[in-house]
Every structure is written in C-alpha cells, then in structure tokens.
Amino acid sequence: MGKYTCSDCGMEVTNITCGKCGTQLEHKVLTKDDGSTVSVSECPNECGRIKSPLCCGHDMAAAD
Numbered sequence: 001m002g003k004y005t006c007s008d009c010g011m012e013v014t015n016i017t018c019g020k021c022g023t024q025l026e027h028k029v030l031t032k033d034d035g036s037t038v039s040v041s042e043c044p045n046e047c048g049r050i051k052s053p054l055c056c057g058h059d060m061a062a063a064d
Contacts, residue, residue, distance in 0.1 A: 004053050004060035011055050018043040027052065027062035 003014040004027075016025045025041035028049070032038060039052035039059045053060045 004062050006055035006060050008056040008058075011060070013053050013060065016041055016053075018045070018047050020047040021045050023047075025050075 003012050004016075005012050017023060018025060021043065023043055023045050026044050028040050028042045030038045030040055039062065040049045041052050042049035052062065
C-alpha cells in the first residue's frame with residue numbers, strides 16, 4: 001500500500017503498519033449493504049482493519 005494522499009491539501013501518509021505483527025497494511029474497499037463504499041486499511045495477516053485515514057473531512061485516496 002504505498003501512500004494515501006489528500007486531494008484537497010496534498011497531505012500524504014505512508015507506510016502504515018500493523019501494531020500487532022509489523023506488516024504493512026493494504027488498502028481495501030468494502031461495499032456496504034446500501035451499495036455505498038468505505039475505504040479501509042487491512043492487515044494481510046488477518047490481525048484486523050481500520051478505517052482509512054481522513055484529511056480535510058474526507059477519505060484520503062490510496063495510491064496502489
């Protein structure tokens with residue numbers, strides 16, 4: 001997952017890692033029952049997932 005970038009201000013976040021195993025988190029998009037989507041950062045070792053970073057009031061875009 002290289003980095004997340006804010007489309008409004010240009011802020012960048014890189015190298016988000018899992019606190020349990022130290023593995024770099026992967027960007028995923030979940031589709032909710034109503035069809036809307038949510039960006040998450042997920043541990044590939046199944047330790048868990050978090051909501052992807054926010055900046056300027058919206059999800060930061062992931063550069064895959």
